[in-house]
Every structure is written in structure tokens, then in C-alpha cells.
Amino acid sequence: MMKQSQSYKTFTVFNVTFLLLVVFLTLYPFVNIIAQSFSSQEAITAGKVNLFPVGFNTVTYAAVASDPMFWRNYGNTVLYTVVATAISMVLTTCYAYVLSKKHIKGRSLLIGVAVFTMFFNGGLIPNYILISTLGLKNSIWAVVLPNAISVFNLLVMKSFFEGMPNELEEAAAIDGLNQVQTFLRVVLPLSKAVLATMILFYAVANWNAWFGAFLYMDKKELFPVTIYLRNLIAGTSGVHDVGASVDNETQIAANIKAVTMVLTVLPILTIYPFVQKYFVSGVMLGSVKG
Structure with a gap:
């Protein structure tokens, strides 16, 4: 040595x-x-x-666990996260694969449209009017559709697809596969690292999101758990809302925010170790080529 x-x-x-x-x-x-x-x-x-x-x-944990609204909002968060992540992955993967093909006409325009949205948007009021006009208020679609594609994730995945050998797709074409079959049977199975990374990026973002639901939802039973936590922190709800007894009100008021934060972040902490190994490989492979 x-x-x-x-x-x-x-x-x-x-x-x-x-x-x-x-x-x-x-x-x-x-x-x-x-x-x-x-x-x-x-x-x-x-x-x-x-x-x-x-x-x-564990008085506060017992009180929060006995609150039906907390579990209703928790279930909403799981549903919103799963649906939003699935939609985002389908749209991002298909869009990125198209952008990775340099021979496609209009490719520069499609890239420009995507990049443009990174710096400019319609603004809060126009977005609210749009969601209301489309009749999406107080529905899951108001949460999962507006931010379905992250341009950063799109560009990373595009670079990853560009780095794949063209010979793989040529061999698939010789075997009689069309473009869609090649994408599903050849490209996606070889993209597990970047796909796992993007899934985690989208899942964490959707799990922590609260502003969209805060804007477009008026019914408590439709809120995600992040709104439940936000209301506790803002003071618009408190120990009475979780059904605390008079004897335990002081104890629960002292640490209900901490308890709710722990319960909210627990699923992400549970999943993260299993996909962490894909982080470096997925992002680095997607950034080899610009």
C-alpha cells in the first residue's frame, strides 16, 4: 500500500x-x-x-391514530401520490423518448415548449380560473394533473435515452418489433435505474405537495394529510379536532405537530432505502450527454 x-x-x-x-x-x-x-x-x-x-x-400518537379525519386524509395522500406518480411517469417517459430521437421533425419546438414552462407560467389566478372552468375543483384531477410533468425530470430522462446504443433498437426492428414494442420491450427494461429515480422524485414531490389541494379543494374529507398538518401548524385546527380528552389536552397540544410530522414522513423514509441505490446511477447516466 x-x-x-x-x-x-x-x-x-x-x-x-x-x-x-x-x-x-x-x-x-x-x-x-x-x-x-x-x-x-x-x-x-x-x-x-x-x-x-x-x-x-404515546398519548398524542394514540389520539391522532383515533382521529378518523387524519386517516381519511392519509388515505387521500396515498391515492393522490400513486395516481399522480403513475400519470407523471407515463407522460414524462413517452415525451422524453420522443425528444431523444433527433430525426423527428419538430423536435426542437417540443423541447422549446417544455423548457419555456420552466421559466414562465400563467400565474396563480389564471390557473385557478382554468381549473374551475374545467370543473376539476374538489376532485383528484385538480391535484394530479396541473404538475404532471417536471421539465427537469423530462430532460434527465431524455439524456438517458439519448445515451442508449442505437444498435439495440435496430436489432429490435430487424426482429419485427415496431416503435411502441421496442419502447416497451427493449428500452424500458434497460432503463430501470433512471425510472426508479424518477418515480422517487415524483412520489416525494406529490407526497409533500399541499398548495394545489389548498387552492382547489374546499371539503375536509378530500384534503391530503399535508393539509391536515398545515392546519395544525397554522392553528386553524387543534386538540379538539382530534377528539382529545380534557385530561390529555395539554399534553397533546404540546407535541401534536411533531407527532403528525413523524407520521407524515414515515412512508417516504420506509421506501427510500430500497431505491436509494438507483439515485446516483440513474441521475448520472441521464446526465452523460446533454
């Missing part, structure tokens, strides 16, 4: 220390929220909660 110089050892120690500090600063807020969600009202009020729960209790 090559002998390391003193300067390299110093750099390594400094680098590891700095990165550990960054990791700590990144994780501390989330760990603190988890600790608060399991801590007593007295400890939270006194500011004694840091990395570990103080006065461990």
Missing part, C-alpha cells in the same frame, strides 16, 4: 470531521422532532428535549 503523507492524513481527518458535522446538523432537526413526539408536555415546555425523549409517552 502507498504510504500516506502527513498532509493527506490531516486532510482526511479534517474531511471526515467536517462531513460528520454536516450529517449531525442535517439529522438533528428530524431526530429532535421524533424525540419531542414521544416526550411529555413538561419536558417540551421546559426545553429539555434534544436528541432523546424526556418523560416518554
